[in-house]
């Protein structure tokens with residue numbers, strides 16, 4: 142039998158938590174990387190006991206274990222692009238930022254996971270401070286949702302105008318190169334509309350709204366798709382646009398599993414075979 146080897150494949154790294162329900166976190170990220178034909182590597186930061194109804198327990202990894210995973214991947218396999226998700230505490234955030242800097246990982250997308258779907262804060266104020274000071278300045282893009290943007294700016298967000306103000310504030314005050322304020326948590330016409338700002342251009346990025354309750358993992362999936370596109374060599378804005386299209390279709394193929402909020406469907410075209 143002829144053996145065909147793939148000699149060149151882009152590699153992406155996700156530094157995030159595990160979701161036992163398989164809808165968000167590392168599990169969503171690796172599926173998204175695979176869909177984009179990008180080899181996915183991972184550094185697990187915490188283990189969540191989670192399903193479509195919520196999170197019942199979180200166990201943090203020791204920061205040194207997170208560092209060892211990042212080093213193992215970077216030193217041997219290499220990383221074309223990386224993303225961070227649930228980092229949980231200030232020790233892990235500080236350790237991750239140090240590694241990203243030491244290993245000179247460029248193309249870092251930070252999904253600042255801070256707030257649960259119900260609006261509850263998942264990391265304490267001290268961890269938010271360390272995130273702002275150490276990790277955000279290393280990111281090419283930060284992708285807060287409505288509630289995370291509120292925490293980062295102090296601006297209450299109820300409208301597109303306030304999403305724009307928050308995007309401008311984050312760019313100006315938090316030393317990030319570009320920001321995408323996500324509108325999945327908005328109501329009415331703004332639901333599913335995101336705001337991009339890179340210091341020069343402010344863009345409203347929108348697709349059709351998807352009428353589904355099964356939206357678990359949208360934030361992770363969007364950031365992972367952006368990261369995969371960067372690993373494939375796309376420029377940042379194109380990477381964001383393509384990722385937004387991907388999430389929209391994944392939402393239309395969302396999985397109706399469990400009693401609560403089901404996850405998006407990452408491999409939707411395969412369902413058509």
Ligand SMILES: Nc1ncnc2c1ncn2[C@@H]1O[C@H](COP(=O)(O)OP(=O)(O)OP(=O)(O)O)[C@@H](O)[C@H]1O
Pocket residue numbers: 257258285286287323324325326332333334335348349350351352353356357358359360361363385388389392
């Ligand atoms: N019903 C929807 N229709 C279209 N796009 C949506 C919908 N819900 C979320 N999105 C899009 O999904 C992406 C993720 O945004 P969202 O605000 O949901 O992130 P998140 O809050 O981090 O994710 P999650 O809700 O999974 O915690 C954004 O591009 C957003 O516009």
Ligand SMILES: Cc1ncc(COP(=O)(O)O)c(N)n1
Pocket residue numbers: 157158159160165166167189191226227254356357358359360361362
């Ligand atoms: C382990 C883990 N990481 C992240 C999220 C939030 O994910 P999302 O914002 O995509 O729903 C989650 N629920 N669990």
